[in-house]
Amino acid sequence: MKNTQLYELHQKLGATFDGRHGDWNLAVQFTNPIEEHNAVRNSVGISDISFLGTLCLTGEDRSIFLHRLISNDVENLSTGEGNYATLLTNRGKIIADLKVYIFEDTIYISTAPECIDQAFTELDKYIIADDVELSVVSDKVGAIAVYGPESPELVESVLGLKELRTLPEHHSLSCDIDNQWIGCVRSNTVGEYGYHLYTATDNLEWLWNKMITARSDVVPVGWDALESLRIEAGTPRYGTELSDAIFPLEAELEHAIDFEKGCYIGQEIVARMKYRGHPNRLLRGIRIHDENPVQPNLPIVDDDTEIGWVTSSVYSPTLGVPIAIGYVRMAHIEKGSRIQIETPTDNICGTVVNLPFISNIS
Numbered sequence: 080m081k082n083t084q085l086y087e088l089h090q091k092l093g094a095t096f097d098g099r100h101g102d103w104n105l106a107v108q109f110t111n112p113i114e115e116h117n118a119v120r121n122s123v124g125i126s127d128i129s130f131l132g133t134l135c136l137t138g139e140d141r142s143i144f145l146h147r148l149i150s151n152d153v154e155n156l157s158t159g160e161g162n163y164a165t166l167l168t169n170r171g172k173i174i175a176d177l178k179v180y181i182f183e184d185t186i187y188i189s190t191a192p193e194c195i196d197q198a199f200t201e202l203d204k205y206i207i208a209d210d211v212e213l214s215v216v217s218d219k220v221g222a223i224a225v226y227g228p229e230s231p232e233l234v235e236s237v238l239g240l241k242e243l244r245t246l247p248e249h250h251s252l253s254c255d256i257d258n259q260w261i262g263c264v265r266s267n268t269v270g271e272y273g274y275h276l277y278t279a280t281d282n283l284e285w286l287w288n289k290m291i292t293a294r295s296d297v298v299p300v301g302w303d304a305l306e307s308l309r310i311e312a313g314t315p316r317y318g319t320e321l322s323d324a325i326f327p328l329e330a331e332l333e334h335a336i337d338f339e340k341g342c343y344i345g346q347e348i349v350a351r352m353k354y355r356g357h358p359n360r361l362l363r364g365i366r367i368h369d370e371n372p373v374q375p376n377l378p379i380v381d382d383d384t385e386i387g388w389v390t391s392s393v394y395s396p397t398l399g400v401p402i403a404i405g406y407v408r409m410a411h412i413e414k415g416s417r418i419q420i421e422t423p424t425d426n427i428c429g430t431v432v433n434l435p436f437i438s439n440i441s
Contacts, residue, residue: 269312
């Protein structure tokens with residue numbers, strides 16, 4: 080099992096660890112996941128997200144190169160800007176979802192640890208005569224997440240940055256604190272104001288300590304609370320909602336696609352689905368009419384006919400009920416549609432809702 084750079088620090092804080100994202104041994108909780116969840120909804124929490132994969136692109140042709148391969152615009156982004164994109168197969172299905180950040184001399188790409196190797200392989204094979212250097216820097220550059228309604232004030236006070244509430248999602252500001260570079264990227268992953276603070280992995284403990292000691296109400300947040308926050312926010316992640324069996328439009332990822340740009344891998348399939356047809360299924364939320372969440376991958380049925388499947392499920396501390404995310408066939412996607420989730424023992428009733436369940440971003 081792999082540990083993050085902050086493993087020993089989390090041990091000292093009394094964290095409980097468990098395997099996540101394949102072979103990562105992560106802090107899943109520090110105190111109580113519901114308390115950690117509520118801290119993010121009500122004030123501010125910080126979390127170690129350095130297990131995420133990071134690719135680095137340098138060279139004069141880096142923007143042009145990436146632009147012609149992924150689904151969103153890169154060539155027209157300026158320093159400090161960024162966006163969300165997908166890397167697709169020739170058949171238009173998702174190899175990886177990518178968060179693209181433009182820094183002064185570098186493009187960083189953040190992606191799930193499950194697909195970092197394949198994303199590197201797919202991009203690397205298209206480097207022929209381009210002035211581009213592509214590398215995996217996950218062991219050199221890491222990030223700490225700061226989430227919650229009070230996160231802009233916390234990050235501003237520690238990093239000396241301004242107007243973070245108006246910073247667009249995926250855009251960034253950079254600074255140097257104690258001679259350490261930090262890239263601050265806006266993230267709406269959990270449905271609250273949030274920021275991913277990138278720095279060299281050797282500096283992560285220093286940065287964590289600066290953030291957590293800046294205010295008395297800063298709460299360390301484990302993976303389990305991040306997952307319940309993510310599901311409430313309706314944010315898909317690779318390995319659950321996203322895979323190489325899913326088209327971007329099925330996952331409602333139109334914001335990851337620039338339909339005006341030129342060709343990219345899988346573009347013809349995506350455009351055909353957008354303009355000449357429609358997906359057969361869409362990602363939706365489900366309110367579960369039971370006391371407990373359900374297991375992922377269970378069939379969603381209507382009158383014994385399978386109409387989809389569950390991808391993620393959790394007890395929602397904010398709503399006080401179990402919820403789920405799943406793919407549902409088009410005839411059943413309307414808000415209020417009644418469905419059932421087929422378990423090994425019985426069928427559990429649910430109601431389809433639009434995503435997100437929760438979003439507190441103005």
